[in-house]
Amino acid sequence: MPTDFRLPELGENITEADVVLVLVREGDTIAVDQPIATIETEKATVDVPSGVTGRITQIHIAAGQTVSPGAVIVTVDAAIGAEAAVSKLPAAPAAAVTATPPPLASPPAPAAEPSPPLAAPTPAPAAKPEPTEAVTVPASTPPAPAPATPAPPEGTAAAFAAPSVRTFSREIGVDIHAVQGSGPGGRIDIEDVKRHARELRATPVAGGIPPLPDFSQFGEVERQPLSRFRRTIARSTATTWSQIPLVTLFSTADSSAFEAIRRRYRDAASRAGGTLTDGVLLMKLVGAALKEFPQFNATLDLQREELILKQYVHIGLAVDTDRGLVVPVLRDVDKKTIVDLAADFRGISDRVKANALTLEEMRGASFTISSLETLGVSHFTPLVNWPEVAILGVGSNADLPSYEREELRVHKRIALSLSFDHRVIDGADGARFLRWLVNAIHEPAMLDIPEAAS
Template sequence: MTAVTATEQVFRLPDLGEGLTEAEIVEWKVAVGDTVVIDQVVVEVETAKAAVEVPVPYAGTVLRLHTEAGTALAVGEPLITVGPSAPSPGEAAAERYREEEQAGSGNVLIGYGTGHDPAPRRRRRRTGSTTVGSPSAATAPVAERAPVAGPAPSIEPHAPRVLSPLVRKLARDHGIDVTALTPSGPAGVVLRRDVDLAVAHPAPAPTAPAPERPSAGPTRIPLRGLRKAVADKLSRSRTEIPDATTWVDVDATGLLQAKRALEAAEGGRRVGLLALLARICVAGLRRHPELNAAVDTERREILRYDEVHLGFAAQTDRGLVVPVVRDAHRLTTVQLAEELARLTELARTGSLPPDRLTGGTFTLNNYGVFGVDGSTPIINHPEAALLGVGRIIDKPWVVDGELTVRKVAQLSLSFDHRVCDGGTAGGFLRFVADCVERPAILLADV
């Protein structure tokens, strides 16, 4: 934030924290000429992590908005210029009067200067008619005609200069545009025969131009803000992480029964399936801590974490975000349900604080809400693993040797092959699957 002059202040895009280097202008809350006060919100911006309302530290009149909505701006670049407040109408009128007293009025008519005598005009004899070579009303010098608010019209070579009332009425009755006629009389006079000729041989009506065909080119949508951040992270994940995916079909009938029983025990309080799956993932990571990790590629080290900071994918109007439940291993299933619901609502309204979008150690993605059965999810860099859950649907299933219909879902685990081998990943996925089918297994960790 720097000042241009003693009366103008330039407010630059401030540092929004979390190492963010740019933001996209979403919506200006003020316009040029508006009066603002200190700490008034003047613009909403979107960073790679959240939407932020930015207040201005100056008071006065908005003189300039340095960029338009929809464009990206780097931290430290000019955002808005604020000047002194505009004078009242009375003050402005008094100031104009003083200026005119000093410099002379500038309200003049075209053709009449200020402070100069008009150029001498040549005297000419009046006649009853216009003769060849005498200046007519259309060809007289501009200074001799009545002043008009604008430049004098140009005269085409064949434009009619003199027209009798009879010829004018004849042309009007037949819908003839006299300005389009070629005059045959002396000094460009339009005669009756000119109008009769136009009536006998009317000009062809102009044909309407063919409608332009829309361009076949693609619509270009710039990668900015949240979408750019997601694209960069996914690209980096694919570039740096040698991932592998393993999956299994599970009978989720027991999990749905446990959900209903838990909600009944809580007096009807909603406990979503995502909370139960989160509790299962936390228990699985306690048994297989190799997956609660990341890789430091520069130092060629595996970072294995003691705390479980569980990220979960949430779809919003601004795109896919991954809020993080801090210390998920310390929360009960009901507490997990409350925190998941709270963070989901903040994500949908664009109110998530930046620290809730970073620092995850493992991610849970319930893409079944989109009506799909399975996927090969991309790991949320720099984490080492991600569990994906497909939709739960009725399918034929064998139980105790008998064919029956059960609630079946598919689980997919993508993992970084640098932190563990397929045996560890398979062991984690099998534990999760067993807990989904028989939730009572979780009692062993209580």
């Protein structure tokens, strides 16, 4: 009995993933939970475990391909050893399932050759002979001028859509080859084109912007396909930029008191498997601030004209990786001790480094902290991680001179930048939040920290 195994749901709002590697071959026998393929979603790279047992009769995916949850990825003959279902495919080569997996970096099938150079019509010299039978024009004649309407990639079949849909797509400036069809077999209808257009509007990086100049006239260029991570970041930051009236306030806090706390709980943290860093302490204080200022731990629902106040405090930490920005989430920060948080933070940092974060660990943040401290930045203007309403940027924590009772002293001072959505939070409230946080950093003892020792 041939059984189709479909790509399982990958989590909320995840509608597609890129196949990075196919880990099985046709004819392989697989068991439940055995990885079938490695896929990259907007948020993480994960292995897809099999939900069935049997011999693989057909693989429906290939590296570089984009798949959606529910798509058949392999067909398995559950009766192991029984006659394989007759493959109806003729000798023509099937999808690229190779014994040696293609390199990880293999880009998704390039859509098109770079555009031909812009028109620079060379006037025909008067002496040019009239084309007669004997005259042969070199085959390498330059291509036609760059068109106003985007050309379909050379050699591509017409899109899986009716001519009226293709025309509509051109009229509204959508490349139909980029549209995901929702119809049977992936056929594209007019609604798919409209949906794609709406998505594009929210993604200025992919469309709706004027055509680029031909850079080759200035020098050599190289084109790199955007990774899914990059595309996701592009989309979400553009959403923030275009949708959120953002205000950023700056302040500086004396973090000298952190030193004492760190010394006191260092051993406890280390016994728990963590390291008590300034970042962990700051996170704990931010968690407390969010309980004090609930509108910073919220989401604006414009459709229903409501403010959604989160009754939990999950803090996302923007982490720089070689794959791009990743934002793991530490849960229930307000309920955890600094020792617990230190251990949690260590665990999540290790998994970020190993690229082993689960989707679950990157979802559900209600506030984000972005730190550029180690890169020597002081103040900056972080972008809110929509649909959150505020973000704290942490800059350098350096020795700075300051006057204390008319005496010049040197203190460790931490640069804080608070960006927030002005639709939800007024400037003065932002200032209050920041002042509260600065005071808490000055006197961390005002927090319920001693519990952490237990």
